[in-house]
Amino acid sequence: MTVKVVLGVSGGIAAYKACELLRRFTESGHDVTVVPTAAALEFVGAPTWAALSGKPVSAEVWSGVHEVPHVRIGQSADVVVVAPATADLLAKAAHGLADDLLTNTLLTARCPVVLAPAMHTEMWEHPATQANVETLRRRGAVVIEPAEGRLTGADSGKGRLPEPAEIFDLVRAVLDRGPDMRPDLAGRKVVVSAGGTREYLDPVRFLGNRSSGLQGYALARTAAARGAHVTLVSANVSLADPAGVSVVRVETTDQLREAVVAATATADAVVMAAAPADFRPVSVSEAKIKKADDGSAPAIELVQNPDILAEISRDRAREGAVVVGFAAETGDASGSVLDLGRAKLARKGCDLLVVNDVSGGAVFGSTDNEAVILGADGAAVEVPHGTKTALAHVIWDEVARRFP
Structure with missing residues (x-):
């Protein structure tokens, strides 16, 4: 199915990055209409947009008047994406101004x-801009949090356009919801953990696991697409930061615990998709452990790591917060995958437990997943094989149902 995308581009230096975003939409088979502002055309000319989209481009309502473009473009769109959205564009959109083709399109x-x-950090943090952003979010728009990093010139800070690939993935998460898409997590603060922790034996070796972080990142991305303020605690992954998400990087289980506990103080939901190591060495060698001449192996004494999921489930930092855990099970002589999942749900004390059958290494590193979501209230939701984004949406559906 061809999706009709309107790509609005306003007049900021980051307009050049929208060329890559446009390329991703067109190469995915989408029908893209580019609607730049007059200021945007000072950065990237109309011929570039026309060549990349395969369509004529105009910033004015007076071009092709017989087709009533200021109404038709917005009415026929499946999604409207504005990247970059300047402070000026946000202000016009929040106040319903319509002085060019893009602002007319947003109204229709x-x-x-x-x-x-x-935009620059000072512009993003200004109370007027923040008020405009809250107004737009309240009306149902998805306003992505800017990234932090290098801005125009030598300046750095919050206000950088997220990478086009991540904006594209977030828009896909929006489209995955289809006509049911609405920012149902708007105003909610959520914490997601992702990846696998490392417990060091010496400066170069560690105990770890196979978690890729893909499911946690899908959860963070879809939460942002549904309007949430997202803190992602990321452990040892090689993935780009999801658009609109605040990322806290950690390595060890102790660091993961510290970051998660700190972030849960104001969170409405916590989803522990990370795979913390169950054990860590009692001591860490300051120098690389060498091979012994006699061929013997060193004895490594382990101690159990803190149980983060059980702790945050027991000591709720915020009344009514929903806590979600993950269980990667293979089944054994003591019970099936679901038997072990139900036992873990009772033991951990969380509200929801996402149970994966990882027999044979399934799930790890894959873009697809399937699971059963068990609820402390006795619910059991089977999620068939599909993308990790699709599973993430079902998890957030179950979380949203449990908010007070």
């Missing part, structure tokens, strides 16, 4: 609207 659109702000 009845589809999901995704705005990717990019």
